[in-house]
Amino acid sequence: MHLKTLFHIAVAASVTLGASNAFAQSASEEPAYGPELQGFEYPYPVAHYRFSSQGQELEMAYLDVKPAAPNGQTAVLLHGKNFCAATWDGTIKALSGAGYRVIAMDQIGFCKSSKPERYQFTFQQLAGNSRALLASLGIERAIMVGHSTGGMLAMRYALMYPEATDRLVLVDPIGLEDWKARGVPWLSLDGWMQRETRVTADSIRAYERATYYADTWDPSYETWVQMLAGMYRGPDRDAVASSSARLYDMIATQPVFYEFEQIKPPTLLVIGDKDTTAIAKDTAPPEIRKTLGNYPVLGKEAVKRIPHSQLIEFPDLGHSPQIQAPARFHAALLDWLQHPETGKTLVK
Known part of the structure; x- marks a missing residue:
């Protein structure tokens, strides 16, 4: 029997016995998951879209949550670089409770989706994959909601498929500046791979505490660290x-920054002002590094350039307001979806 099959069987058995519960691990029993997150349970049933891309047979995992009282609209949730569809749990509950059908995808290369050895990652390719998945479900138009790297992807999707994008919501999107043009040095794929060898739970936790949650920490965040x-x-x-590594290269070398003026759908930009995210800014000279990731400035500059847009700022929150302050975030999101406005800046 194939080694990966044996591993999947072993993981399934351990889950049945309750030994792989990510919510109850001590420091000495930190979980190990398969390459498609085998062993980590999602809050909703996981479906798979099977398709051929770049000469390979791939599977794209997704959640399809239908509301009890449909309002006829679909919201598509696009996760960030260090996130998965499961990370949208609270947002799925809020949106489906308000009548929206919710599709939350794991992009190829992430989480429960395929991780092909040879794949050219581009935002255009990921947007095309996403469009094909939605078409397979009979969804022609949707509200695109993107967080972090998912925000860059949502913008690319809206630029490629404006007729299929009802509204656009960008939650602390990266790509509000061109890091290369700002002075962040180029990093080869070998360089990105070298950085990957240093990834640990401790390094993930330290980064997320400082950037995602504005130097605060709640025990519930540990789930996403261990994931x-x-x-x-x-x-x-x-x-x-x-x-x-290849996804980081995609993010660093494929800016959407120069196309903001071409975005057509009504757009909500949500910014946690304590966010300081800037990919590989630690490699930049100190005098440049300290100028990067200034989200209070970046948000205001972006909303001036994106037509039909509105900015909502959370002064006390970091990169992940939907996780750090879910009630406040979801109230603001649902209010805008019901009454989309443009040309205003609101502080929540």
Whole structure:
């Protein structure tokens, strides 16, 4: 029997016995997950879209949550670089409770989706994959909601498929500046791979505490630390690291920054002002590094350039307001979706 099959069987058995519960691990029992997050349970049933791309047969995992009282609209949730569809749990509950059908995808290279050894990652390719998945479900138009790297992807999707994008919501999107033009040095794929060898739960936690949650911490955040770190402890960590390195290269070399004026759908930009995210800014000279990731400035500059847009700022929150302050975030999101306005800046 194939080694990966044996691993899947072993993982399934351990889940049945309750030994793989990511919510109840002590420091000495940190979980190890398969390359497609085998062993980590999502809050909703996981479906798979099977398709051929770049000469390979792939599977794209997604959640399809239908509301009890449909309002006829669909919201598509696009996760960030260190996130998965499961990370949208609270937002799925809020949106489906308000009548929206919710599709939350794991992009190729991430989480429960395929991690092909040879794949050219581009935002155009990921947007095309996403469009094909939605078409397979009979969804022609949707509200696109993107967080972090998912924000860059949502913008690319809206630029490629404006007729299929009802509204656009960008939650602390990266790509509000061109890091290369600002002075961040180019990093080769070998360089990105070298950085991947240093990824641990401790390094993930320290980064998320400082950037995602504005130097605050709640025990519930540990679930998402272990979700990511567990794949790096698993038997196919090399495949996970390879996908991650190529995705970082995609993010660093494919800016959407110069196309803001071409975005057509009504757009909501949500910014946690304590966010300081800037990919590989630690490699930049100190005098440049301290100028990067200034989200209070970046948000205001972006909303001036994106037509039909509105900015909502959370002065006390970091990179992940939907996790750090879910009630406040979801109230603002649902209010805008019901009454979209443009040309205003609101402080929540």
